[in-house]
Amino acid sequence: MSIILLLVVIVGFFKAENNSTCKIIGNPEVPILSKEGDVTIGGAFSIYSQISIPSLSKYETPESFRCSRINLREFRFVQTMLFAIEEINNSSILLPNVSIGYKVFDSCGSTLPSTRAVMGLIDGVENTGGKSCSSVHVIIGASESSSTIAMQQISGIFQIPMISHFATCACLSNRKEYPFFFRTIPSDYYQSRAMAKLVKHFGWTWVGAIRSDNDYGNNGMATFIEAASQEGICVEYSETISRTGSREHIEKAVRVIRRGTASVLVAFLAQGEMDVLLEEVLRQNVTGLQWVGSESWITAKYLAKKRYSGILTGSLGFAIRKAKIPGLQEFLLKVNPSKDPQSNNEFTNVSELRISNNVYKAVYAVAHALHRMLICGSNVAKQLQNVNFTLPSGEQMYFDENGDPAATYELVNWQKNHVGDIVFMTVGKYDASQQNWNQLSMNNLQIIWAKESLEIPLSVCSENCLPGFRQQNTYFFFYSAECSQCPLEYWSNANHSKCVPKVIEFLSYKETMGAVLAAFSLCGASLTLIILCIFLWFRHTPLVKASNSELSFLLLFSLTLCFLCSLTFIGRPTEWSCMLRHTAFGIAFALCISCILAKTITVVMAFKAKRPAKTIPQCSAPLQRTSVLGCTLIQVLICVIWLVFAPPFPHKNTVYANEKIILECVLGSPIAFWVVMAYIGFLALLCFIFAFLARKLPDNFNEAKFITFSMLIFSAVWLTFIPAYVSSPGKFTVAVEIFAMLASSFGLLFCIFHKTQ
Numbered sequence: 001m002s003i004i005l006l007l008v009v010i011v012g013f014f015k016a017e018n019n020s021t022c023k024i025i026g027n028p029e030v031p032i033l034s035k036e037g038d039v040t041i042g043g044a045f046s047i048y049s050q051i052s053i054p055s056l057s058k059y060e061t062p063e064s065f066r067c068s069r070i071n072l073r074e075f076r077f078v079q080t081m082l083f084a085i086e087e088i089n090n091s092s093i094l095l096p097n098v099s100i101g102y103k104v105f106d107s108c109g110s111t112l113p114s115t116r117a118v119m120g121l122i123d124g125v126e127n128t129g130g131k132s133c134s135s136v137h138v139i140i141g142a143s144e145s146s147s148t149i150a151m152q153q154i155s156g157i158f159q160i161p162m163i164s165h166f167a168t169c170a171c172l173s174n175r176k177e178y179p180f181f182f183r184t185i186p187s188d189y190y191q192s193r194a195m196a197k198l199v200k201h202f203g204w205t206w207v208g209a210i211r212s213d214n215d216y217g218n219n220g221m222a223t224f225i226e227a228a229s230q231e232g233i234c235v236e237y238s239e240t241i242s243r244t245g246s247r248e249h250i251e252k253a254v255r256v257i258r259r260g261t262a263s264v265l266v267a268f269l270a271q272g273e274m275d276v277l278l279e280e281v282l283r284q285n286v287t288g289l290q291w292v293g294s295e296s297w298i299t300a301k302y303l304a305k306k307r308y309s310g311i312l313t314g315s316l317g318f319a320i321r322k323a324k325i326p327g328l329q330e331f332l333l334k335v336n337p338s339k340d341p342q343s344n345n346e347f348t349n350v351s352e353l354r355i356s357n358n359v360y361k362a363v364y365a366v367a368h369a370l371h372r373m374l375i376c377g378s379n380v381a382k383q384l385q386n387v388n389f390t391l392p393s394g395e396q397m398y399f400d401e402n403g404d405p406a407a408t409y410e411l412v413n414w415q416k417n418h419v420g421d422i423v424f425m426t427v428g429k430y431d432a433s434q435q436n437w438n439q440l441s442m443n444n445l446q447i448i449w450a451k452e453s454l455e456i457p458l459s460v461c462s463e464n465c466l467p468g469f470r471q472q473n474t475y476f477f478f479y480s481a482e483c484s485q486c487p488l489e490y491w492s493n494a495n496h497s498k499c500v501p502k503v504i505e506f507l508s509y510k511e512t513m514g515a516v517l518a519a520f521s522l523c524g525a526s527l528t529l530i531i532l533c534i535f536l537w538f539r540h541t542p543l544v545k546a547s548n549s550e551l552s553f554l555l556l557f558s559l560t561l562c563f564l565c566s567l568t569f570i571g572r573p574t575e576w577s578c579m580l581r582h583t584a585f586g587i588a589f590a591l592c593i594s595c596i597l598a599k600t601i602t603v604v605m606a607f608k609a610k611r612p613a614k615t616i617p618q619c620s621a622p623l624q625r626t627s628v629l630g631c632t633l634i635q636v637l638i639c640v641i642w643l644v645f646a647p648p649f650p651h652k653n654t655v656y657a658n659e660k661i662i663l664e665c666v667l668g669s670p671i672a673f674w675v676v677m678a679y680i681g682f683l684a685l686l687c688f689i690f691a692f693l694a695r696k697l698p699d700n701f702n703e704a705k706f707i708t709f710s711m712l713i714f715s716a717v718w719l720t721f722i723p724a725y726v727s728s729p730g731k732f733t734v735a736v737e738i739f740a741m742l743a744s745s746f747g748l749l750f751c752i753f754h755k756t757q
């Protein structure tokens with residue numbers, strides 16, 4: 001559509017008569033402000049910000065656009081241009097005796113009116129004297145990249161240099177395509193890279209992105225994404241916003257932002273798009289995002305109103321450096337004759353001159369170029385390329401080979417002052433001409449973050465750290481997200497956002513395994529006690545008498561202890577339970593095996609004496625008691641020595657497994673433990689040998705067979721236990737140990753008392 005219109009306009013304007021002078025067919029575009037002069041500077045600004053596009057038909061002359069809603073900031077740019085022109089006009093050093101004129105057109109913030117504006121600028125409407133078709137020597141403008149590009153397409157043909165104060169698109173640095181383009185605002189190439197550096201600086205590796213769907217946004221974001229990926233930053237989503245786009249499109253983009261997990265949003269938007277976006281963001285109540293803005297809106301006063309303060313407080317972004325232009329305020333006040341300076345508006349408030357200063361610099365650059373041209377000849381474009389001067393404010397101004405100025409930015413942070421108004425605090429700066437590591441520097445002011453927080457928000461990719469490491473922001477020269485190892489007793493959570501205490505493992509009564517083992521232990525103990533009761537009840541019967549009642553009671557008692565001592569292995573290990581565990585186990589089993597040993601020896605001795613069984617107990621009872629007591633005492637002695645010199649103690653084992661702590665009883669002295677075990681083994685071996693010797697005795701003594709058998713079971717169980725015990729610590733090993741104890745206890749119980757019914 002714009003192409004068709006452009007052709008219509010061009011043909012309309014340049015259908016010159018064969019009359020040697022220019023003549024316009026159709027309505028000429030009238031400048032908004034103009035003044036005659038020896039040299040004329042053109043200007044194109046978005047004085048109005050809203051445009052109604054007329055219907056375009058092939059068969060009718062297109063109607064002109066209707067622009068509305070005056071933009072006071074842009075109007076200040078225009079007045080700054082006029083101020084600079086007047087200053088130079090008054091100057092006796094720069095362009096003396098040369099009067100400077102101007103022509104200012106409205107580009108309405110859109111490409112279509114911009115093309116009409118440029119036609120007006122390059123055509124000498126008033127110049128009917130037949131001197132020249134072109135009436136301006138140089139054009140200052142426009143305020144957007146897209147308009148500037150559209151204007152370049154035309155003004156470039158006529159080799160009219162153009163200096164933009166606000167077109168930041170990196171695409172305009174292409175000297176092949178735009179050989180007559182200059183600007184006083186740094187290219188987005190630098191801004192995008194600076195933004196990537198900023199995001200990296202604060203350790204954000206997971207960001208969302210939104211951009212204007214035009215040259216400014218698309219090019220800026222493309223450079224940002226490229227620079228960001230070099231810095232190791234991931235972009236979660238990249239959405240577009242267009243001022244003229246459909247409502248659904250905008251709603252969809254904001255929905256994506258709302259659903260995203262990145263808490264940092266990089267917004268490469270022009271002011272118009274920012275307006276549209278903020279309305280929708282407000283409607284969908286998207287709060288808590290950390291905005292990183294582009295220079296187009298990051299210093300726009302009108303966005304910093306209360307309505308948006310909940311969303312935008314804490315925003316960070318790069319802005320063009322502030323400057324002071326002496327005399328400008330008085331000049332502006334003359335334009336807007338306000339009696340009361342307190343009622344200043346955006347137009348007359350000169351406290352934050354950023355882009356206005358770019359306009360001012362552009363006019364001075366033109367003046368210097370014209371000055372040199374008048375002295376040395378050549379053309380304006382060539383002289384512009386070579387200017388290098390110092391502004392009255394002390395700032396050095398020159399263009400590089402692409403027509404770009406030196407890239408320096410201020411880092412601006414949106415903070416609330418004591419009355420709750422948003423102010424733009426300068427918290428750092430970026431200078432592209434510095435060394436890489438030195439480009440971004442902070443000035444140690446407190447930054448206010450999103451949600452008015454004083455802490456840097458976290459926005460990181462989740463799968464960066466290894467297990468056991470967590471994302472951590474460190475500060476050393478710059479903030480960086482690093483994986484830091486969790487403290488000893490901590491482990492990283494699922495998304496590595498923090499360290500959480502490790503799970504502590506031990507065999508507890510509350511879990512099934514512990515409960516089942518405890519139940520078996522109590523069962524065995526009860527069973528043993530029941531048998532004990534039956535023995536007591538029938539203690540006067542010959543059968544019980546024959547089975548050596550005193551020893552049997554002691555054996556049943558020791559077996560009860562054996563069952564019960566497995567309970568000390570269940571539950572959280574404490575100092576006492578650790579000391580009790582192995583010693584209780586050692587003594588109970590020693591007592592138990594001693595009884596069996598005594599029993600066996602009695603049997604063997606009875607056989608050797610060749611005397612009837614019935615008479616055995618009476619004579620050998622003291623010997624039995626002594627031997628049982630003696631054998632057990634040795635074990636008690638070993639245990640006492642163990643407890644005195646190196647008692648077992650509870651220990652948190654963090655070495656064996658990463659993600660959990662094993663709470664275990666350390667033996668204190670492994671030698672003592674093995675001595676206890678070996679002693680039980682030794683007693684069992686003796687038992688086995690004696691029982692083996694006695695196995696062929698007559699029926700009355702066939703207990704010996706069962707003793708042999710029980711000792712075999714006992715040994716087998718404990719031999720299978722050892723490998724499990726040595727290999728891996730943890731609750732399963734304890735369970736195996738308990739199992740071995742219970743199994744051998746049950747084995748003894750059933751083998752020795754099998755016929756007691």
Ligand SMILES: *[C@@H]1O[C@H](CO)[C@@H](O)[C@H](O)[C@H]1NC(C)=O
Nearest residue numbers: 015016017018019020021023
């Ligand atoms: C243009 O000039 C030619 C001869 O040079 C003449 O014949 C013609 O009438 C002129 N056209 C107009 C519109 O004056």
Ligand SMILES: *[C@@H]1O[C@H](CO)[C@@H](O)[C@H](O)[C@H]1NC(C)=O
Nearest residue numbers: 017018019020021023128130
């Ligand atoms: C040529 O221009 C003069 C004014 O400069 C005008 O009077 C005259 O009518 C023009 N001639 C044609 C053919 O348009």
Ligand SMILES: *[C@@H]1O[C@H](CO)[C@@H](O)[C@H](O)[C@H]1NC(C)=O
Nearest residue numbers: 035085086089090099100101
């Ligand atoms: C420039 O100065 C001349 C007189 O020297 C004056 O006529 C003209 O209006 C001035 N132009 C501007 C833009 O101030």
Ligand SMILES: *[C@@H]1O[C@H](CO)[C@@H](O)[C@H](O)[C@H]1NC(C)=O
Nearest residue numbers: 083084086087088090327331
């Ligand atoms: C230019 O000079 C005129 C008259 O000398 C003065 O009124 C005006 O303020 C000056 N303008 C600037 C911008 O200095």
Ligand SMILES: *[C@@H]1O[C@H](CO)[C@@H](O)[C@H](O)[C@H]1NC(C)=O
Nearest residue numbers: 091092093094095096097098
């Ligand atoms: C400017 O004009 C004045 C007189 O009109 C003259 O005296 C002066 O030399 C001129 N300056 C320059 C630099 O031409």
Ligand SMILES: *[C@@H]1O[C@H](CO)[C@@H](O)[C@H](O)[C@H]1NC(C)=O
Nearest residue numbers: 282283284285286287288310
């Ligand atoms: C917006 O969201 C915030 C929390 O996210 C909540 O406190 C507030 O009430 C919401 N406002 C509206 C208008 O839904």
Ligand SMILES: *[C@@H]1O[C@H](CO)[C@@H](O)[C@H](O)[C@H]1NC(C)=O
Nearest residue numbers: 341342344345349350351352
């Ligand atoms: C101009 O704007 C600044 C903030 O940018 C504000 O602090 C100051 O009060 C304003 N000045 C006037 C006179 O309104």
Ligand SMILES: *[C@@H]1O[C@H](CO)[C@@H](O)[C@H](O)[C@H]1NC(C)=O
Nearest residue numbers: 387388389396397398399400
């Ligand atoms: C501009 O001039 C200054 C001295 O006035 C010089 O230091 C600087 O290098 C010059 N810059 C360029 C790009 O020529």
Ligand SMILES: *[C@@H]1O[C@H](CO)[C@@H](O)[C@H](O)[C@H]1NC(C)=O
Nearest residue numbers: 458460462493494495496497
């Ligand atoms: C990580 O997960 C925890 C819950 O496990 C959650 O509270 C936290 O917000 C998550 N953090 C991030 C950055 O996703």
